[in-house]
Amino acid sequence: MIKQIAWNTFKNTGNINTYLEFKQVIDTEQNIKADKNEIIESERNNNSRKNCSRF
Numbered sequence: 734m735i736k737q738i739a740w741n742t743f744k745n746t747g748n749i750n751t752y753l754e755f756k757q758v759i760d761t762e763q764n765i766k767a768d769k770n771e772i773i774e775s776e777r778n779n780n781s782r783k784n785c786s787r788f
Contacts (some may be wrong), residue, residue, distance in 0.1 A: 739755035742748070 736755065739752055743752040758778070
């Protein structure tokens with residue numbers, strides 16, 4: 734929805750800064766998701782190693 738709002742604002746005003754700010758927010762969100770996924774994957778790997786060593 735934010736993407737649509739930003740795009741419509743850009744179309745109506747012609748202000749490229751609005752769209753560029755939106756793009757920056759999207760990139761930041763994607764980086765956060767990627768970092769979060771890496772942390773989760775790392776925790777899974779650590780947990781599986783701990784469980785294997787018990788047996």
